Structures are given as structure tokens and as C-alpha cells.
Amino acid sequence: MGGKDGMDRRSFMRKGALAVALSAAPIVSSPKGAIAGSAGKFATLIDLTKCDGCAELGIPKCVEACRRENASRFPEPRKPIRDLWPQKTHDDWSEKRDVTDKLTPYNWITVQKVQVDGQTLHIPRRCMHCDNPPCANLCPFGALRKYSDGAVVIDHASCLGGAKCKSVCPWQIPQRQSGVGIYLKLHPIPAGGGVMYKCDLCHSRLEKGLLPACIEACKGRKGEEAPMILAQRQKIAELAGEAKRRGFYTYGEKENGGTATVYLSRIPFEKINSALSSADQKPHMARVEPKLMEVNRWSKGFIFAPLGAALGALGLVLARRANGKEEK
Numbered sequence: 001m002g003g004k005d006g007m008d009r010r011s012f013m014r015k016g017a018l019a020v021a022l023s024a025a026p027i028v029s030s031p032k033g034a035i036a037g038s039a040g041k042f043a044t045l046i047d048l049t050k051c052d053g054c055a056e057l058g059i060p061k062c063v064e065a066c067r068r069e070n071a072s073r074f075p076e077p078r079k080p081i082r083d084l085w086p087q088k089t090h091d092d093w094s095e096k097r098d099v100t101d102k103l104t105p106y107n108w109i110t111v112q113k114v115q116v117d118g119q120t121l122h123i124p125r126r127c128m129h130c131d132n133p134p135c136a137n138l139c140p141f142g143a144l145r146k147y148s149d150g151a152v153v154i155d156h157a158s159c160l161g162g163a164k165c166k167s168v169c170p171w172q173i174p175q176r177q178s179g180v181g182i183y184l185k186l187h188p189i190p191a192g193g194g195v196m197y198k199c200d201l202c203h204s205r206l207e208k209g210l211l212p213a214c215i216e217a218c219k220g221r222k223g224e225e226a227p228m229i230l231a232q233r234q235k236i237a238e239l240a241g242e243a244k245r246r247g248f249y250t251y252g253e254k255e256n257g258g259t260a261t262v263y264l265s266r267i268p269f270e271k272i273n274s275a276l277s278s279a280d281q282k283p284h285m286a287r288v289e290p291k292l293m294e295v296n297r298w299s300k301g302f303i304f305a306p307l308g309a310a311l312g313a314l315g316l317v318l319a320r321r322a323n324g325k326e327e328k
Ligand code: SF4
Pocket: 050, 051, 052, 053, 054, 060, 061, 062, 063, 111, 122, 124, 217, 218, 219, 221, 222, 227, 228
């Protein structure tokens, strides 16, 4: 009894300490929302020498936990789904919700499996949470924000699904579901066609002092050997530096100007990327030069922000009119 109470108390204190550590993150949410160009408070370290893809399970723990955590936010499209305007297609994953081997609007993390140098690698993939995210900088409607905890988050209520975020993301991470969102009230306008979905680093859990669901699930299965951990950005940088001294390769520290996700591997990422490419697996792990950063700032400041503001205002007027008509 005493032992159990002791365990409960220790466990509670550990959770409490974690809550204090995580909830200390101030949130930046200005209208443009960005702290673009800044490293956030937290980062993720993913050690590929430790991840076994949860081989004994049907679905990896991290994937299952993410789907459970975010199920209430998954899209419920209005059917029949109209084609995107002016194209003659639309994106519909609603009948393929069980897909876990790729990123979809219903699956925000996937674990790639690839053979490299006779070894099987399992690679958890989700948004990298870039320091200077082009997706947030170039969204014409300001629907994405970078928060000071490190998370890059899509506001589903203001996303029109134009997929600019996906086209400017070096890894093509955000995924679109048509037939859902504010777009339904504005259709047709020359942008949009649903809502974009991706990992948000469990931003709302971080606000409550909780670990991201995928990381908590991985920790629960692997304990101290957890391949995926979250820590203060500085701590992750120190761990990555120490790993490099021990012969590890890293991916994500410098990619796209820096990200809040760092992978460790004993195999060079050039080889891993070749294997992914040969197996036709996405997202890639190619080196991503940070040259887009300056372009992003310029584009955001001089072209897209005013355009976004104008289109956003127009959208809101149209939406209110549409709502008014529906209410009458
Ligand atoms: S990261 Fe952890 S939970 Fe996810 S597949 Fe690897 S071992 Fe399993």
C-alpha cells in the first residue's frame, strides 16, 4: 500500500514537474501569428537506431495515439463533394480513413519502412515544425501560425484548402480534404477547395503541460529507450551534438533553415533518402537548403500579406452573407 502510494506520488510529481516545464511556454498568436525565423521552445528528437516500427503491433503506437487524440478534429465532408474550382477534381480521403502508411487528413504521422545497407529502418514522419515555415509565411489567408512552443498549426476554421502550404513545404506535408470547411460557403472563388490537415505538435496538449500524444505513447512502450522524445530546444541540440560526436548523422537541424525535429541515424541520410526514393516513399529525406528563407520573408512582406488580407476580408464578407442567407 505504502509502496503503491509512493509510486503514485512519484509518478504524480514527475507529471507535475513535466506540466510546469511544458506549460511555461508562452504562446505567440498575433494576427499574423508568426515568430517566423525563431526557434521554438521545444523540439523532437527521433533516434532511428531505437525505433522498431512497433513491429509486433498492427499499427505503431505513435500512429494509433495520434489518430485517437485527433479523431474529433478529422474532417466530416458534406457529400456529394464538388470538384475544386476551376479544376475538375477534388481530394477525398473520407472513404480511406484506415490508411496509415501515408500522411492523409486522417493520419498525421506515418512510419516509413525501408531497407538500407541490409538493415530495416523505421522512420516516423510528420510535420518538421520549421523555424521559418514557408507554409505559414505564404498562406494567403494567414491560416497557419508558428507558436513560441515550436508548433506550426493550421487553423481549420480559416483554411480554404488552396494547398499553397503543401506546394511550398519541402516535404509536401499538409494534406487536403475537400467538401469541408469555410470553402463550402464561398464556393466558387479562385482559391481553396477544402481544408488542409497535418500534425500540430499537439499544441493544445503542450498548453496543458502534456506531452504530444505520439511521444507519450512511444515512451509508454519503450520507456527510457524511447526513440522519440520532446525536450527544450537547447537540450535537443545538446543531445544531437553529443550523438554526432559518437558518429551519428542528423537530419532536420539545418533543413529548410532549421526545424523543431531532429533525426539521428548511424546511416547517412543521403543513403536513406536514396532508399526512400527507390521505394517511391514520401516524404523524402533529401537535404533542404535554407535559401527559401529570404524569399519567404520578401514574399510575405510585400506580396502575400496584403493579398491575403484583402482576400480574407472578402471571404469573411461573403461568408457572412452566405450565413445570413442560410439563416433566413
Ligand atoms: S516511434 Fe515509438 S511508437 Fe512510433 S513506431 Fe517507433 S517505437 Fe513505435
